[in-house]
Amino acid sequence: MTKIWTPMIAAAVVGWAAAPAYAETLEVISPDGKIIVTVTDDGGQASYAVSFEGEEVIAPSKLGLIFAEHPGFERGLAIAGATRASNDTTWEQPWGERRLVRDQHNEIAVIFRATQGPARQMTVRFRAFDTGIGFRYELPDQAALQGDIAIVDELTQFGVGDKTTMWYTPSDEFNRYEYVTRTAPAGEVDDAHTPATFRKESGLHFAIHEAALVDYSSMSLGALRAGNFEAKLRNWSGGPKVKTTAPFKSPWRTIQVARQAVGLINSDIILNLNEPNTLGDVSWVEPGKYVGIWWAMHINEKTWGSGPIHGATTAETKRYIDFAAENGFSGVLVEGWNIGWDGDWFNNGDLFRFTEPMPDFDLEGLGRYAQSKGVRLIGHHETSANIANYESQMEAAFDLYEKVGVRQVKTGYVADAGDAVRLDQDGVRRYEWHDSQFMVSHHLRVVEAAAKRKIAINAHEPVKDTGLRRTYPNWMAREGARGMEFNAWGTPPNPPSHEAMLAFTRMLAGPMDFTPGIFDLKPNERAPVRADVPRGNPSNRPQTTLAKQLALYVVLYSPLQMAADLPENYEARPEAFQFIKDVEADWEQSIALVGEVGEYVAFARQGRKSKEWFLGAVTDEEPRDLLLPLSFLEKGKQYRAQIYRDGADAHWDTNPYAMVIEEDIVTGGKSFAVRLASSGGVAVRFIPVE
Numbered sequence: 001m002t003k004i005w006t007p008m009i010a011a012a013v014v015g016w017a018a019a020p021a022y023a024e025t026l027e028v029i030s031p032d033g034k035i036i037v038t039v040t041d042d043g044g045q046a047s048y049a050v051s052f053e054g055e056e057v058i059a060p061s062k063l064g065l066i067f068a069e070h071p072g073f074e075r076g077l078a079i080a081g082a083t084r085a086s087n088d089t090t091w092e093q094p095w096g097e098r099r100l101v102r103d104q105h106n107e108i109a110v111i112f113r114a115t116q117g118p119a120r121q122m123t124v125r126f127r128a129f130d131t132g133i134g135f136r137y138e139l140p141d142q143a144a145l146q147g148d149i150a151i152v153d154e155l156t157q158f159g160v161g162d163k164t165t166m167w168y169t170p171s172d173e174f175n176r177y178e179y180v181t182r183t184a185p186a187g188e189v190d191d192a193h194t195p196a197t198f199r200k201e202s203g204l205h206f207a208i209h210e211a212a213l214v215d216y217s218s219m220s221l222g223a224l225r226a227g228n229f230e231a232k233l234r235n236w237s238g239g240p241k242v243k244t245t246a247p248f249k250s251p252w253r254t255i256q257v258a259r260q261a262v263g264l265i266n267s268d269i270i271l272n273l274n275e276p277n278t279l280g281d282v283s284w285v286e287p288g289k290y291v292g293i294w295w296a297m298h299i300n301e302k303t304w305g306s307g308p309i310h311g312a313t314t315a316e317t318k319r320y321i322d323f324a325a326e327n328g329f330s331g332v333l334v335e336g337w338n339i340g341w342d343g344d345w346f347n348n349g350d351l352f353r354f355t356e357p358m359p360d361f362d363l364e365g366l367g368r369y370a371q372s373k374g375v376r377l378i379g380h381h382e383t384s385a386n387i388a389n390y391e392s393q394m395e396a397a398f399d400l401y402e403k404v405g406v407r408q409v410k411t412g413y414v415a416d417a418g419d420a421v422r423l424d425q426d427g428v429r430r431y432e433w434h435d436s437q438f439m440v441s442h443h444l445r446v447v448e449a450a451a452k453r454k455i456a457i458n459a460h461e462p463v464k465d466t467g468l469r470r471t472y473p474n475w476m477a478r479e480g481a482r483g484m485e486f487n488a489w490g491t492p493p494n495p496p497s498h499e500a501m502l503a504f505t506r507m508l509a510g511p512m513d514f515t516p517g518i519f520d521l522k523p524n525e526r527a528p529v530r531a532d533v534p535r536g537n538p539s540n541r542p543q544t545t546l547a548k549q550l551a552l553y554v555v556l557y558s559p560l561q562m563a564a565d566l567p568e569n570y571e572a573r574p575e576a577f578q579f580i581k582d583v584e585a586d587w588e589q590s591i592a593l594v595g596e597v598g599e600y601v602a603f604a605r606q607g608r609k610s611k612e613w614f615l616g617a618v619t620d621e622e623p624r625d626l627l628l629p630l631s632f633l634e635k636g637k638q639y640r641a642q643i644y645r646d647g648a649d650a651h652w653d654t655n656p657y658a659m660v661i662e663e664d665i666v667t668g669g670k671s672f673a674v675r676l677a678s679s680g681g682v683a684v685r686f687i688p689v690e
C-alpha cells in the first residue's frame with residue numbers, strides 16, 4: 001500500500017513511531033506543478049525519483065550514508081515522518097548576473113529511522129523549484145551518533161538512463177577540471193565532474209551539480225552501472241571521504257531541469273540553496289574590468305621569472321596602469337611580482353614568498369601610483385598548491401596587499417590533481433586532491449582571511465563553484481575549466497565549440513575568469529622577443545573570429561572581466577576595443593535567449609549601472625543565421641544598436657578579423673537577424689533613443 005502525504009496531515013514531525021508494515025511514499029511538487037520528487041522507504045531503503053511534466057528525469061535512485069565507526073543509513077530504513085514548508089521570497093545580490101533573485105520553492109524534510117541496530121535517524125530535505133530540485137542529508141543530534149564521524153561512502157545515486165546524452169569532463173585525471181568537454185551516451189561514461197549536463201532522447205535537459213560545498217568533500221559522478229551514477233566523494237589521503245562532527249548537514253545535491261537547454265542557465269537554484277551573505281557590508285567588493293601582465297607570459301613575450309624580459313617590472317606595470325586609467329579599467333593584475341618564480345615554479349611551491357617583491361618591482365610605489373590614477377593593483381598568489389607554505393604566510397601576505405591598496409587577489413594552485421601539499425600533525429607531507437575536503441576548507445580560510453582586509457578572491461585551479469559567492473560575496477570568480485590560456489599553449493587549443501559548451505556546463509556553477517578579448521588571433525606567429533625564448537606552436541591560437549572575442553564579454557559571465565590581450569593589440573584596433581570599454585561586468589538582469597549545448601548560445605544582459613542592454617551570441621564551427629527576439633527591450637521603444645558582427649566572408653580559421661561595426665535603429669519587441677560565421681559571434685550595445 002502506498003500512501004501520499006498531503007501537506008495538511010504531514011504538518012507535524014512524527015516521532016519514533018513503530019515501523020509501518022507498508023512502504024511510505026511522499027511527494028514534493030514544484031510551485032508550477034511540473035516537477036515532482038517522490039521519496040520512499042520501499043524495501044527498507046531510502047530512495048527518490050524525479051519527473052518533469054510526467055516524464056521520468058531521475059529513475060528511482062538510492063539515498064544513504066555509511067560511516068567508518070558509527071552505524072549508518074543504508075538498509076532497514078523506514079520513513080518516520082516529514083515536515084513541509086514553502087517559500088516565496090526575493091533577495092538582492094550585491095553583484096551578479098541579476099540583482100534580484102526569487103527563491104520560490106516547496107520543501108519536504110523526510111525523516112528516515114533505522115529499524116535495526118541502535119536507534120538513530122537522518123533527515124533528507126528536498127526542495128522543489130520550477131527549474132529543478134535540491135536535497136541534502138541532515139544528521140540531527142542523537143545518542144547513537146555523537147562526536148567525530150568519518151563518512152566512508154555517500155550512497156546517493158542518479159539514475160539518468162544509459163541512452164541519455166551527457167556533456168562532462170572526466171573527474172579523475174591529472175589536469176583537474178581543465179579538459180575539453182566530452183559528449184557521450186551516459187551509459188558509456190565512467191566518471192565525471194559536476195556540473196554534468198544531460199539531454200534525454202525526448203529533448204528534455206537536466207544538469208547534476210551541488211550547492212553550498214562547505215566542510216565536505218566535493219562530489220563527482222561515478223558509474224555504478226550503465227546510466228546509473230553514484231555520488232563519488234573525494235577521499236583524504238590515507239583517510240575517509242569526509243571527516244565531520246555530528247550533528248552535520250551535507251551540501252545540497254542539485255538537479256536542474258528544463259525542456260529547453262537555456263532553461264538550465266535561467267535558473268537560480270544553486271544560489272538559492274546557499275546561505276545568505278555572512279560578511280555584512282560588502283560595498284568594498286567591486287565588480288569591474290581589468291588588464292594585466294599576464295598574456296605576455298603565456299605567449300612567451302615576457303617571463304614570470306627574473307631576467308631580461310621579466311614581465312612584472314615597475315616600468316611595465318606603470319605602462320599597464322596608464323593604459324587602464326586611459327581606457328576605464330579598474331584593475332591591473334600583475335603576475336610574477338614576488339620571489340619564487342625562478343626555476344621550475346610548477347614543482348617548487350615551497351619557494352614562493354608572498355611578502356617579498358622581486359627587486360625590480362616597487363610594490364608600494366606602484367600601489368600608490370595606481371590609486372593616484374583611479375586604478376588598483378590586482379594581487380597574485382600562485383601557490384603551486386603548496387598549501388602549507390601558503391597558509392604559513394597568508395595573513396602577512398594579505399596585510400601587505402591591504403596596505404598597498406589591493407582589493408582583489410587572484411590565487412593559483414598549479415599542480416597535478418591530487419598533489420596539493422598538506423603537512424599533517426607530525427609535519428609529514430601529505431598530498432590532497434584539489435576537490436578534497438581539505439581544499440574545500442582551505443579556500444574558505446583564504447576567503448575569510450581576505451575578507452578581513454576587504455579583499456576579494458579569484459581562484460585559479462580552484463575547487464568547483466557551488467554558489468558560495470552568496471554567503472561570501474568576496475569570492476568573486478574562479479577558473480575551473482579551460483580558459484583562454486589554452487589557446488596560447490594548450491594541446492590542442494580550445495575548439496570552436498568550447499564557449500558555447502561552457503555556457504551550458506561549467507558556467508552553471510558560477511562566474512568564470514575565462515579572460516576573453518584576444519585581438520591578435522595568431523600570437524605565436526609573431527617573431528620571438530629573444531632567441532632563447534621561442535614562441536609556441538603557431539597552431540595554438542584562439543579558434544574564433546574577432547567578433548566572437550567581443551561576444552564573450554556578454555556570454556561568459558564574470559564580475560571580474562579581463563581584457564586579456566597586450567595594450568598594443570588594443571591600440572591597433574580602437575574601433576573593436578570600444579565594445580570592451582563600453583560593456584559592463586555587473587548586471588541588473590541576464591537572460592539566456594536561445595541555444596543548444598555546445599552549438600550556439602545568445603544572451604541579453606542589462607548593465608547594473610547604465611541600465612543599458614547588451615547582447616552577445618556565439619556559435620561553434622557551424623555558421624548560423626539567428627533571429628533573436630528583442631523581447632528584453634521595452635516594447636515599441638526605439639534603440640540605437642551598436643553592432644559588432646562577423647563580416648560576410650569571416651571564418652575563424654581563414655579570415656578571423658573580418659568584422660562589420662555598424663549602427664542600426666531597432667525596436668523593442670521585434671526581432672534582430674544576424675549571421676554568425678564559423679566560430680563567430682556578435683556583440684551589441686543598445687542605447688535608448690530619447
Ligand code: NOJ
Nearest residue numbers: 335382412414460461479
Ligand atoms: C595558471 C593560471 O590559470 C594562469 O592564469 C596563471 O597565469 C598561471 N597559472 C600562473 O600562475
